[in-house]
Amino acid sequence: MGHLVHDPAHQTWVYYLKAEGxxxxxxxxxxxxxxxxxxxxxxxxxxxxxxxTKCVRLDCEFIDPRKAGEEKCAAVLQLSVAFEKLVFQIIHADIKVPQVLNNLLEDGNIRFCDAAIGNDVKKLRLDGIHWDKP
Structure with missing residues (x-):
């Protein structure tokens, strides 16, 4: 794994991953x-x-609630397109749901895919991320 850029002002890291062939x-x-x-x-x-065919891989990681009876909340949202991957650490983000992200998720021309994506969609709604399709 090669570390490409670290921008402390934006709390962002970019990596290039390359396997042989x-x-x-x-x-x-x-x-x-x-x-x-x-x-x-x-x-x-x-x-x-x-x-x-517009396909985006979506995956989420959730943390357990701080109090009993509360729902799990999103910690990390991952999106992948072609050779690009985004790992958005929602739990520590300055803005939980950027409008551009909601626009992407609501785009009827894009298919979102991953294992058990329906569960992720339901849980993301609790964090203010809404869209009509899994």
Missing amino acids: MAAFKVTVTLHARMVEKWIRGVKRDFLNAAT
């Missing part, structure tokens, strides 16, 4: 909503806008 993957890890917006705009421009 494979293309490099770019992984952006951030706490900053502005970097989420930049990543989404970039993958839409570079991959999704021109694709006939």
Whole structure:
């Protein structure tokens, strides 16, 4: 794993991962909503806008509630498109749900996929992230 950039002002890290015989993957890890917006705009421009089938892998990690009876809340949201991956640490983010993220999730032309995505969708609604389709 090669560390590419660390921007402490934006609390963002970018890594290139390369295995022998494979293309490099770019992984952006951030706490900053502005970097989420930049990543989404970039993958839409570079991959999704021109694709006939628009598919985004979505995965979430949740933490247990602090108090008994409360629902789990989202800690990390991961989105993947082609060779780009975003790891958004929602639990420590400056803005929990950037509007550009909601717009992406509400885009009827994009299919979201992953194992058990329906459960993630239900739990994300509790954190203010809403969309009509798993």
